[in-house]
Amino acid sequence: MKASYKQKVFLYFFMIFAIFAAGIFVIWQLRERKNKTEILEEKLDAYADIIDAAISKQSGLEVPDSLRALFPANIRLTVIDRQGHVRYDNTVRKTGTMENHAGRNEIVMADRAGTGSDIRISASNSRKYLYYAKRFNSYYIRVALPYDIKVHDFLKPDNLFLYYIVILFAGMLVLINLVAGWFGKSIKQLRDFALLTGNSRENESQFPIFNSQFPKDELGEIGLKIMENYRQLDESKKEIALEREKLLQHVYSSEEGLCFFSADRSVEFYNGLFVQYLNVITDLANSDPASVFSDVSFDRIRSFLSNREAPDNYFETQIDRHGKNFAVRTNVFDDKSFEIIINDVTKQEKTRRLKQEMTGNITHELRTPVTGIRGCLETILERRLDPDKKDYFIKSAYNQVLTLSELIRDMSLITKMEEAPQSFRSEDVNVADLLKNLKNELEIQLQEKNIRMNWDFSENVAVRGNANLLYSIFRNLTDNVIRYAGTDIDIMISKFNEDRNFYYFSYSDNGAGIPDEQHLNRIFERFYRVNEGRTRDTGGSGLGLSIVKNAVAFHKGTIVAKNKAGGGLEFLFKLQKNNG
Numbered sequence: 338m339k340a341s342y343k344q345k346v347f348l349y350f351f352m353i354f355a356i357f358a359a360g361i362f363v364i365w366q367l368r369e370r371k372n373k374t375e376i377l378e379e380k381l382d383a384y385a386d387i388i389d390a391a392i393s394k395q396s397g398l399e400v401p402d403s404l405r406a407l408f409p410a411n412i413r414l415t416v417i418d419r420q421g422h423v424r425y426d427n428t429v430r431k432t433g434t435m436e437n438h439a440g441r442n443e444i445v446m447a448d449r450a451g452t453g454s455d456i457r458i459s460a461s462n463s464r465k466y467l468y469y470a471k472r473f474n475s476y477y478i479r480v481a482l483p484y485d486i487k488v489h490d491f492l493k494p495d496n497l498f499l500y501y502i503v504i505l506f507a508g509m510l511v512l513i514n515l516v517a518g519w520f521g522k523s524i525k526q527l528r529d530f531a532l533l534t535g536n537s538r539e540n541e542s543q544f545p546i547f548n549s550q551f552p553k554d555e556l557g558e559i560g561l562k563i564m565e566n567y568r569q570l571d572e573s574k575k576e577i578a579l580e581r582e583k584l585l586q587h588v589y590s591s592e593e594g595l596c597f598f599s600a601d602r603s604v605e606f607y608n609g610l611f612v613q614y615l616n617v618i619t620d621l622a623n624s625d626p627a628s629v630f631s632d633v634s635f636d637r638i639r640s641f642l643s644n645r646e647a648p649d650n651y652f653e654t655q656i657d658r659h660g661k662n663f664a665v666r667t668n669v670f671d672d673k674s675f676e677i678i679i680n681d682v683t684k685q686e687k688t689r690r691l692k693q694e695m696t697g698n699i700t701h702e703l704r705t706p707v708t709g710i711r712g713c714l715e716t717i718l719e720r721r722l723d724p725d726k727k728d729y730f731i732k733s734a735y736n737q738v739l740t741l742s743e744l745i746r747d748m749s750l751i752t753k754m755e756e757a758p759q760s761f762r763s764e765d766v767n768v769a770d771l772l773k774n775l776k777n778e779l780e781i782q783l784q785e786k787n788i789r790m791n792w793d794f795s796e797n798v799a800v801r802g803n804a805n806l807l808y809s810i811f812r813n814l815t816d817n818v819i820r821y822a823g824t825d826i827d828i829m830i831s832k833f834n835e836d837r838n839f840y841y842f843s844y845s846d847n848g849a850g851i852p853d854e855q856h857l858n859r860i861f862e863r864f865y866r867v868n869e870g871r872t873r874d875t876g877g878s879g880l881g882l883s884i885v886k887n888a889v890a891f892h893k894g895t896i897v898a899k900n901k902a903g904g905g906l907e908f909l910f911k912l913q914k915n916n917g
Contacts, residue, residue: 346517351510358506365502377482378454381469384408385478389471392416398424398476413466413481417444424476429461436460438479443470447477456484589838593680596626600673602642603627609836609911613895614679616833616909618658620902622843624834629677634658638667638677645669655682659899660857683858709737751863751880754806754887761803761891765915768798768807768840772830775811782819790815792830798840799915806888807912813881814844814908822848822906839894840914845907850900857898861886 391404398416408414416425421439423432438444446453447470454469459481466481588595594611598604607626616622619632629635634656641652653666664682669675713734717727754761769792776783776790783790800807811830818828826848834841851857859865864879889896889910896910 344517347514350513350517354506354509354513358502358509362502374454377467378452378469381480381482382452382471384412384414384480385469385471388414388416388478388480389473392476392478400425400427409482411483413483415479415481417470417477417479419475419477426461441468441470443468443479444477446470447472589836593678595676595678596629597676598674600675602630605674609834609839609841610895611677611679612834613841613897613909613911614663614681616843617661617897617899618656618663618679622831622833622907622909624841635665638665641667642669642675659897660854661897661899706737710734713737750809751884751887754884754891758891761806763802764804765799765801766804766807767796768800768912769794769796771804771808772811775808775815779812779815779819786819786824786826788818788822788824788826788828790828790830794830794832798832800840800892800912801915802892802913806891810885810888810910811844813885816881818846818848822846835914838914839911841909841911843907843909845901845905847901847903847905850904850906851898852900854900857900860898861896 387407388400388404391401392398395401398418400414400416414425414427415423415438417423417438421437421444423429423435423438426432426435429435442455442457443453446455452469452471454467456465456467458465465484467484468479468481470477470479588606588608591608591610594608594614596604596607596611604626611626612624615626615628618634619628630639637654638652641649645652650669651666653664656663656665660683661681662683664680665677666680667675667677713730716722716730722730772790772792779790782788815828818826826846828844828846830845831843832840833843851860856865861882863883885908886896889912893913894911896908898906898908901907
């Protein structure tokens with residue numbers, strides 16, 4: 338179990354005061370013992386002076402029997418000459434047999450300092466004594482008391498001071514506990530605040546509680562300041578999150594392809610348009626923005642990032658691919674991260690040119706069927722024809738009427754998409770089901786030219802839009818393959834990327850393609866022909882790809898065309914997802 342801050346503070350102070358109290362007690366014990374020993378030694382010193390006075394009045398070094406009667410019965414008296422020989426000992430009769438005492442501790446100390454003491458077991462009678470020796474002119478007088486229980490208890494310190502220390506220590510523990518609780522409460526409030534701020538934002542309603550709970554001290558001031566800083570930080574985070582969301586929405590809806598890279602060139606964020614433009618520029622369709630560092634089209638961008646000078650943080654270049662022009666620029670930020678922006682800058686004044694050419698195009702396209710119908714009718718009216726000839730001209734006129742009707746129908750559809758898009762009902766359309774229906778309807782035409790139609794995405798890809806317009810996108814693209822791509826062709830429809838709002842599709846074939854890439858950026862124009870007579874020779878109104886472009890635009894998307902590596906034509910477009 339993890340100890341609380343209060344417990345840790347209590348433990349630390351407890352150890353400090355325990356060591357302090359133990360030190361005081363040990364010092365007092367030693368001091369008390371020393372004082373009592375000195376008292377006892379003073380008494381023994383008085384005995385030694387009395388003995389010296391008695392010996393000085395006689396010729397020998399023996400203590401008179403009359404004097405011994407004055408001392409306690411258990412006291413041991415010894416007279417030792419300066420050479421260490423024992424000349425008298427009241428407990429040993431034959432002192433001549435005793436060892437030399439010059440090396441005894443108390444004698445050595447007395448010889449050096451005048452007096453000395455020691456506690457040890459006697460070699461003569463194996464009893465433990467407290468020895469006290471005092472040096473005189475020509476001898477030492479040693480007085481010894483048996484170190485028995487009485488002497489031991491006398492030297493033992495008084496326990497009253499120990500009790501006083503214990504009581505004082507217990508009181509200090511109570512005080513330490515109060516102080517630790519005071520510190521612990523402040524720290525606990527800071528911890529609870531930290532834990533609260535780390536949980537759900539719903540707990541922010543409890544912040545006012547802490548205004549009253551923080552103690553009125555320096556720690557409380559720190560807690561209040563931390564809480565205020567957190568509030569400011571949280572508000573800043575909310576503002577940053579809001580601005581980030583705005584930026585992301587701007588990036589997603591931007592008409593420029595944007596990708597942000599870290600300093601080590603790893604991808605951090607990009608929008609779908611960046612990948613779409615990247616797939617137009619590069620030869621292989623993929624959804625990895627990092628391919629800008631491997632494709633030769635971006636050599637100048639890579640060279641700038643690798644060799645740029647420190648102050649040079651901006652570079653712009655232009656890439657021309659598949660009949661389209663792209664402005665590519667990069668901005669390097671202070672932390673060495675950078676962004677790459679791809680923008681379609683193909684300068685085609687389509688609106689102006691379409692208005693200027695519309696009258697001529699309509700006249701040109703209507704002239705052929707109207708002229709054919711007129712010729713057939715004039716022939717029938719002015720000449721006498723047999724029934725078979727007459728039927729032939731009637732059928733020819735009828736076919737021209739069908740062509741004219743298809744042309745009018747397609748023109749009406751384009752006009753309606755441009756001028757009244759609100760008239761089209763939107764619903765959730767399953768793309769896979771739509772392609773299945775289209776494949777079944779065109780089965781005969783596909784088999785006649787040995788064209789195989791496949792797609793590689795799941796059954797749950799749903800687009801929000803108009804079912805008829807979505808059908809017209811894939812129908813016109815498929816009709817285009819049937820009419821112009823040739824025979825023995827593979828059609829592949831794939832979903833190569835998706836983001837929050839769009840699916841990104843690739844519609845490709847391996848047929849004839851368009852060799853001259855300058856036509857690629859104009860094939861979506863009304864009545865535009867790659868070569869003269871192409872539409873009339875193969876059928877169709879000449880408005881199919883224009884319908885495709887307008888239908889894609891109706892679904893908030895864009896479409897581009899490019900030649901595939903190895904042959905064939907590829908259309909890259911995006912359609913609004915079903916986000917319901």
